Amino acid sequence: MKITLSIPTINDYTTADxxxxxxxxxxxxxxxxxxxxxxxxxxxxxxxxxxxxxxxxRLIEERHGKVTxxxxxxxxxxxxxxxxxxxxxxxxxxxxxxxxxxxxxxxEDKFLDKNNMMDYLKIMWLGRGWVHxxxxxxxxxxxxVWEIYDNAFMHAQSSIGIFSCGQHYPxxxxxxLTVVDFxxxxxxxxxxxFRDDPxxxxxxxxxxLKWAFQRGTTTKPNGTSRGMGLDLLKExxxxxxxxxxxxxxxGYALIDETQEIFMNRQTFFEGTLVNISFRCDExxxxxxxxxPDEPLF
Amino acid sequence: xxxDIYELIGExxxxxxxxxxxxxxxHPKLLAGHIVELDFARVGVYASPFFNAAIGQLLKDxxxxxxxxxxxxxxxxxxxxxxxxxxxxNSKQYYSDENFRKAQDEVLLEQAENx
Numbered sequence: 001m002k003i004t005l006s007i008p009t010i011n012d013y014t015t016a017d018x019x020x021x022x023x024x025x026x027x028x029x030x031x032x033x034x035x036x037x038x039x040x041x042x043x044x045x046x047x048x049x050x051x052x053x054x055x056x057x058r059l060i061e062e063r064h065g066k067v068t069x070x071x072x073x074x075x076x077x078x079x080x081x082x083x084x085x086x087x088x089x090x091x092x093x094x095x096x097x098x099x100x101x102x103x104x105x106x107x108e109d110k111f112l113d114k115n116n117m118m119d120y121l122k123i124m125w126l127g128r129g130w131v132h133x134x135x136x137x138x139x140x141x142x143x144x145v146w147e148i149y150d151n152a153f154m155h156a157q158s159s160i161g162i163f164s165c166g167q168h169y170p171x172x173x174x175x176x177l178t179v180v181d182f183x184x185x186x187x188x189x190x191x192x193x194f195r196d197d198p199x200x201x202x203x204x205x206x207x208x209l210k211w212a213f214q215r216g217t218t219t220k221p222n223g224t225s226r227g228m229g230l231d232l233l234k235e236x237x238x239x240x241x242x243x244x245x246x247x248x249x250x251g252y253a254l255i256d257e258t259q260e261i262f263m264n265r266q267t268f269f270e271g272t273l274v275n276i277s278f279r280c281d282e283x284x285x286x287x288x289x290x291x292p293d294e295p296l297f
Numbered sequence: 298x299x300x301d302i303y304e305l306i307g308e309x310x311x312x313x314x315x316x317x318x319x320x321x322x323x324h325p326k327l328l329a330g331h332i333v334e335l336d337f338a339r340v341g342v343y344a345s346p347f348f349n350a351a352i353g354q355l356l357k358d359x360x361x362x363x364x365x366x367x368x369x370x371x372x373x374x375x376x377x378x379x380x381x382x383x384x385x386x387n388s389k390q391y392y393s394d395e396n397f398r399k400a401q402d403e404v405l406l407e408q409a410e411n412x
Contacts, residue, residue, distance in 0.1 A: 112312075114309055114311055114312055115307070115309060118309045118311070118342060122341075122342075135341070136374055136376065137376075139341045139342045139343075140376050140377070142342050143311065143342045143343050143344045143377075143380075144344075146311050146342065146344045147344055147345060150311070150312070150344060150345075150346055154346075190405075194402065194405075194406060197406055199406045199407075199409040199410055200406065200409065201409075202409040202410070203405065203406070203408070203409040204408070204409070207405060207408045207409070208405075210405075211401075211402075211405045214401060215383075215387055216387045216390060216391060216397075216398065216401070217398075217401055217402075227387070228345040228348075228349065228383065228384050228387050229344070229345045229346070231383075232345055232380060232383065294382075295365040296364070296365065296368075296370060296378075296381065296382060296385055297356070297361035297362070297364040297365045297368075297385055297389075
């Protein structure tokens with residue numbers, strides 16, 4: 001089957017922007033489907049859209065479909081420059097780019113390569129001079145963001161891997177990153193973990209997300225204590241006036257300085273998308289500190 | 298025994314596997330009552346999987362007061378020490394209080410009933 005999907009302008013201002021992405025996924029979520037993406041109506045794609053569309057294209061390919069980005073239909077020069085600069089066009093059959101700029105490269109990780117991914121976060125995302133932070137704070141941010149990747153590799157079962165893209169928005173003094181997988185989703189893992197209890201099938205996606213963010217909860221079986229990653233990330237985002245959004249199945253989590261919202265939405269996406277925003281100035285940040293002479297245990 | 302973590306793992310202490318490598322070296326020594334020093338100088342980035350595996354799981358069979366006496370953690374900056382402390386608190390609860398975990402899980406499952 002052959003279809004052509006028109007990519008609209010996609011930002012990350014509201015959940016409607018993400019719905020536009022999930023609707024594309026819904027239309028292309030079949031085996032043996034040849035998909036052409038045309039871009040004549042698209043004025044801009046933010047980092048979240050870039051990461052998601054890259055992953056969606058690889059998903060279609062894995063399901064024995066063919067993907068074509070119809071680059072001649074892309075009329076907006078600003079967007080063309082951005083997609084060439086961040087390496088997305090080069091990843092999908094175009095000869096332009098990448099080069100260094102405000103874009104943080106589009107990235108595909110099929111396997112966990114910790115040092116390579118750390119270099120991406122430290123150098124390409126945070127280390128480009130637009131975020132005025134000390135080395136200690138840079139390392140703390142990278143460590144907390146790593147928890148997103150660790151969760152994705154540990155739990156998602158995404159055979160095509162993990163997809164990321166970031167962007168520096170100088171006018172808003174914001175640094176953003178989206179990490180998306182096309183795996184089984186957080187609610188599926190939580191329900192599977194509780195499969196021996198008949199109530200598990202009725203768990204809402206929102207409650208599954210809320211549970212996953214609680215300190216010490218983990219879907220990994222007995223062994224090593226776990227379940228601190230999302231909690232540490234959440235606390236870091238709250239203290240430092242950042243913003244964290246997660247979409248998984250119909251569940252949605254929004255966490256910032258003033259609120260923690262877990263809710264169900266109408267739109268379904270089987271994988272997990274994490275969108276995170278940080279401020280670009282150290283004056284916003286506060287690093288909690290433990291008195292060094294206090295016993296650790 | 299003193300371990301230079303940078304020499305053994307590198308500047309990124311973030312994965313469960315790397316944490317397990319440290320645990321495998323220090324656990325028998327601590328069980329035998331020897332003093333162990335972990336020197337984190339030159340290490341840059343930490344994440345919870347590493348701390349859980351390297352240090353958190355020591356609480357499985359070694360008492361907290363013994364670990365306070367035997368295990369010395371050197372050159373960890375305050376923010377990372379705070380993260381480690383949180384991981385340790387979580388591990389204490391995980392290994393000593395199964396009822397706490399069950400209570401958390403039951404809250405979730407009761408929500409399913411009430412939907």
